Amino acid sequence: MTVTRFAPSPTGYLHIGGARTALFSYLYARRNGGQFVLRIEDTDRERSTQAAVDAIFEGMHWLGLKSDVEVVYQTQRFDRYKALIAQMLEAGTAYRCYASKDELDQMRAEQQARKEKPRYDGRWRPAPGKTLPPPPAGVDPVIRFCNPLEGEVVLNDLIKGEMRFANTELDDLVIARGDGTPTYNFCVVVDDLDMGITHVIRGDDHVNNTPKQMNIFKALGAEPPAYAHVSMILGGDGAKLSKRHGALGVMEYRAMGFLPDGLLNYLVRLGWSHGDQELFTRAEMEQLFDFDHVSSSPARFDMEKAYWVNHQYLKTAPMEVVVPEFDWHLRRLQLDPAAGPALEAVIDAQRERCRTLAEMAEKSAFFFREPEGYVEKDAAKHLTDAAVPVLEALIAGLDALPEWSAEAAHGVVQVVGEQLGVKLGQVAQPLRVACCGMAISPPIDQTLLLLGRERSLTRLRAALAWIAGPTDG
Numbered sequence: 001m002t003v004t005r006f007a008p009s010p011t012g013y014l015h016i017g018g019a020r021t022a023l024f025s026y027l028y029a030r031r032n033g034g035q036f037v038l039r040i041e042d043t044d045r046e047r048s049t050q051a052a053v054d055a056i057f058e059g060m061h062w063l064g065l066k067s068d069v070e071v072v073y074q075t076q077r078f079d080r081y082k083a084l085i086a087q088m089l090e091a092g093t094a095y096r097c098y099a100s101k102d103e104l105d106q107m108r109a110e111q112q113a114r115k116e117k118p119r120y121d122g123r124w125r126p127a128p129g130k131t132l133p134p135p136p137a138g139v140d141p142v143i144r145f146c147n148p149l150e151g152e153v154v155l156n157d158l159i160k161g162e163m164r165f166a167n168t169e170l171d172d173l174v175i176a177r178g179d180g181t182p183t184y185n186f187c188v189v190v191d192d193l194d195m196g197i198t199h200v201i202r203g204d205d206h207v208n209n210t211p212k213q214m215n216i217f218k219a220l221g222a223e224p225p226a227y228a229h230v231s232m233i234l235g236g237d238g239a240k241l242s243k244r245h246g247a248l249g250v251m252e253y254r255a256m257g258f259l260p261d262g263l264l265n266y267l268v269r270l271g272w273s274h275g276d277q278e279l280f281t282r283a284e285m286e287q288l289f290d291f292d293h294v295s296s297s298p299a300r301f302d303m304e305k306a307y308w309v310n311h312q313y314l315k316t317a318p319m320e321v322v323v324p325e326f327d328w329h330l331r332r333l334q335l336d337p338a339a340g341p342a343l344e345a346v347i348d349a350q351r352e353r354c355r356t357l358a359e360m361a362e363k364s365a366f367f368f369r370e371p372e373g374y375v376e377k378d379a380a381k382h383l384t385d386a387a388v389p390v391l392e393a394l395i396a397g398l399d400a401l402p403e404w405s406a407e408a409a410h411g412v413v414q415v416v417g418e419q420l421g422v423k424l425g426q427v428a429q430p431l432r433v434a435c436c437g438m439a440i441s442p443p444i445d446q447t448l449l450l451l452g453r454e455r456s457l458t459r460l461r462a463a464l465a466w467i468a469g470p471t472d473g
């Protein structure tokens with residue numbers, strides 16, 4: 001069975017690069033009917049925080065990337081790491097090294113002076129016929145891995161193709177520190193082994209760790225998993241993606257008004273392609289994703305395209321997906337979602353014209369609370385003395401309607417225009433500004449329908465009063 005994992009270090013929020021890696025891992029598991037597992041790499045206790053763990057969960061939950069089995073925490077597995085280190089010492093695939101920091105610094109300085117690549121010289125590594133010095137008193141040794149001295153590691157990366165690493169280039173890695181705590185590369189191997197990970201999918205900043213990890217796998221008598229190293233994401237200008245290119249945190253994208261699947265669809269195309277198809281449902285992503293079509297070169301983040309993809313989703317996504325997100329955005333603006341029309345109706349009226357849910361919530365605020373004044377330039381243009389007879393006629397017409405419907409409201413707008421001999425815009429625009437606080441809204445008949453008769457009339461009367469100006473006294 002295919003088992004993949006996403007293994008973030010909880011040192012900050014879930015960023016979009018991490019989310020894409022998680023997505024690729026998740027999709028690959030789905031595609032192959034396997035399992036996707038979340039593992040929290042929290043061995044670095046100085047840098048790991050509970051807040052970051054929570055932020056990762058929050059991001060993964062919002063994206064709907066759920067771990068198929070219980071989440072694994074490295075800090076809960078120290079006994080296992082220690083047991084394996086003891087086993088390796090026993091088997092002779094690891095050894096104690098008593099070299100002090102000063103000694104190692106000196107070693108490095110001498111190598112640099114000889115123009116050699118700095119590396120551990122193997123002084124404490126046991127070898128047949130070699131006599132090691134007696135262990136110095138009072139020194140807690142580190143444990144080093146006996147990296148093979150010859151040959152090479154061949155990595156057949158699923159994205160980058162074949163890569164070869166000479167063992168002479170790889171150090172005898174420290175797998176446990178003086179205080180006995182295991183090191184990062186070692187924990188990763190033990191976890192991947194114990195969790196039965198078949199495919200390690202991660203950022204290509206880890207490529208140089210991979211040959212070391214593969215050697216440890218072999219020393220433990222196991223076959224290394226397959227590896228897929230995903231190229232990084234660059235900003236639009238080709239530089240490493242950073243804050244100045246835009247938001248990095250997944251939850252910032254929520255705040256910007258992305259739908260989870262809209263963001264995932266954008267992310268899946270950052271590096272992966274399926275012909276020239278741009279839009280994929282989640283089910284399609286799960287069926288189609290593969291590594292044959294993941295590019296080995298870095299992808300560039302394109303905010304405009306991300307918005308475009310999101311808009312395509314927003315236009316067609318089922319209500320059960322959009323309504324809860326829209327509700328969240330309204331509350332974020334301190335609006336009460338129950339204080340206006342049914343959210344489905346507002347979404348239907350707005351989804352064509354809004355690229356994000358944040359925009360939709362802002363442009364729909366007037367449905368949920370009285371407008372806080374008018375957009376100045378819109379009022380200056382449309383709420384003038386000339387609008388007074390228009391607004392008065394609208395009030396009379398709308399008030400007299402036997403039934404409140406979009407068609408009936410539309411009829412009133414038309415009749416008022418004809419009666420007063422003015423163009424439709426000269427009726428509709430003052431009406432809009434009066435009802436919505438601004439000159440932009442969904443079609444006016446739909447807007448009136450959603451606002452309801454009472455609210456519409458109240459706002460029209462308020463606009464008349466506003467034009468009349470403050471009354472004395």
Ligand code: GLU
Pocket residue numbers: 006007008009041188201202203206
């Ligand atoms: N914890 C590592 C990171 O956050 C990932 C390690 C891995 O995927 O092997 O970069």
